Amino acid sequence: MGKMKFDDSLGKPDLSRAMLGRIAGYFLPYWKQALAVLAVLSATSVLGLLPPLLIQRIVDHALPEKNLRLLVYLVGASLGATVASGLLGVLQNYLNAYISQSIVYDMKNQMYRHLQSMPLQFYTSVKQGEVITRMTSDISGIQGVFSGTIVNFASNLLMLVTTAGTLFWMNWKLALVSLFVVPLFVAPTRKMGSVRWKIAKETQEKISDQNHIIEETLSLSGYMLMKLFTREGRERSRFMTANAETTALQIRESMAGRWFMMLVSTFASIGPMLIYLYGGYLFIQGDISVGAIIAFVALLGRLYAPVGQLTNLYVDIKRSVALFQRIFDYFDMEPKIADAPDAVSGTLAGGSIEFRNVGFSYQPDKPALQGISFKAEPGTMTALVGPSGAGKTTITNLIPRLYDADSGQITIGGKDIRNLTLHSLRSGIGLVTQDTYLFNGTIRENLMYASEDASEEDLIRACQAAYIHEFIMGLPEGYETVVGNRGIKLSGGEKQRISIARVLLKNPPVIILDEATSSLDTASEFFVQQAMNVLLQDKTSIVIAHRLSTIMSADRILVVKDGQIAEQGRHEELLTQNGVYKDLYDKQFGRQAVQRTHAKEEEGSPT
Structure with a gap:
């Protein structure tokens, strides 16, 4: 019976069909709520298109025609679309939270039940605190998979499709110009995703080391051992080193994100400039209105943001699958000690x-x-x-x-x-x-x-x-x-x-x-x-x-x-x-006899 070994880091994710199907199994009980989320996302995507289109109507018709009634109507409709989109967003957040928290609830119950069935050898082999880490931070991390990966993907895809379709409907020439910038988002986004994934793996390993030190030295037994052997300085140094390494990695990840955001902001500003340039040319030629140019620029943000998100989707999926994989590693450890299929209940009374x-x-x-x-x-x-x-x-x-x-x-x-x-x-x-x-x-x-x-x-x-x-x-x-x-x-x-x-x-x-x-x-x-x-x-x-x-x-x-x-x-x-037992007996009772003799001698000695 070999000693069990457990990996506490984010390993290479398994993106096989079997793994993805296994993950999907946790979402199936909530398919009705998931459909409701999809419906809300669709409605939100459509409502998000209305304000820019209404602005076009305001600039091209209400203002030139000095039609106050039409102006009030268009402004009210734009405000109504914004309010309705906000209310749907609240409903979406509730459904996201309900689904994700329900999955976390199910997995925690399953994990606790599974851990109860694990043999004693399991608990003598794992690092201190690792079980708690899997039960808490790992499973709690699943909460973001639905809203952060699945919903994010659906939301960005719907936003991209509806926005691109609207732009081509408005003016196919300007739409092609706006898409010219899209490839500039792809390369840095994919590169940034890989960099942040690598840093996240290193950070997870350092956090695990940090938690291990905390669990070892601040548990009752570890605390007493540390105090009795006056190792406070040594343990504090260990913790500070692990904490410093974790902090440095987190700063690296944060700064990598800042450089990425700077590039994205730079590329995102190119699109509107091209629209103003080419749109201005089309306006001078009489092929497009000023309102259409303004609406185009307003819709660009709804086009570029989803592209960046979807380009990074593979990294998000890897991160999510790796998190599930860590949890499944535990679920896949079959309890070596379990009831036999034909096990029966019985009393031990009177039995040898x-x-x-x-x-x-x-x-x-x-x-x-x-x-x-x-x-x-x-x-x-x-x-x-x-x-x-x-x-x-x-x-x-x-x-x-x-x-x-x-x-x-x-x-x-x-x-x-x-x-x-x-x-x-x-x-x-x-x-x-x-x-x-x-x-x-x-x-x-x-x-x-x-x-x-x-x-x-x-x-x-x-x-x-x-x-x-x-x-x-x-x-x-x-x-x-x-x-x-x-x-x-x-x-x-x-x-x-x-x-x-x-x-x-x-x-x-x-x-x-x-x-x-x-x-x-x-x-x-x-x-x-x-x-x-x-x-x-x-x-x-x-x-x-x-x-x-x-x-x-x-x-x-x-x-x-x-x-x-x-x-x-x-x-x-x-x-x-005259064997082992006799030897044990002589050692114990012989020592006791010597101790009694010494005690009597001390009692009889002068003070």
């Missing part, structure tokens, strides 16, 4: 847990587990001990299918866990780890996460069994006390007992304890140990222990070394084997 020659690897050719076989009977405690990195946690992670075994079989009650639905499997398992996670909410909210329907009596009973109720009631806010980010306002022992109370409230038949007391002081360990005794009653339990004192009474102890079970048996049996 059995590993049959199980093997597992995080990376190819580097096995983490080999030939693991054991059986944990209902109502018994099975303990896993051994040096760090031996594979103890990996064994327990395979039971709720946080990972799937590469070989062998794991059964509960004789049923292969792959044939059980994930919901029924995980609903029957309670897990308490050394690193207890609490949400930044109240104690009640953290406890109720186990069972939303639990009554107040159930809540109190679970906390009493976990030896935490009296502590909670001693807090000013009681169960409504906010625990802070990751429960930072509580001690390790208090968090651990709340975690145990949460599992008690869930009341699963299988309990997994992963080093639940290894980092606690003596007083906290005592209370947690008492809570664990209650928790494990009549349960099938698998306990990972660093302190052998906590598992001496286990029904079976498995000694794990180098991904294999080196020894197994009860405490007394393992001591007689």
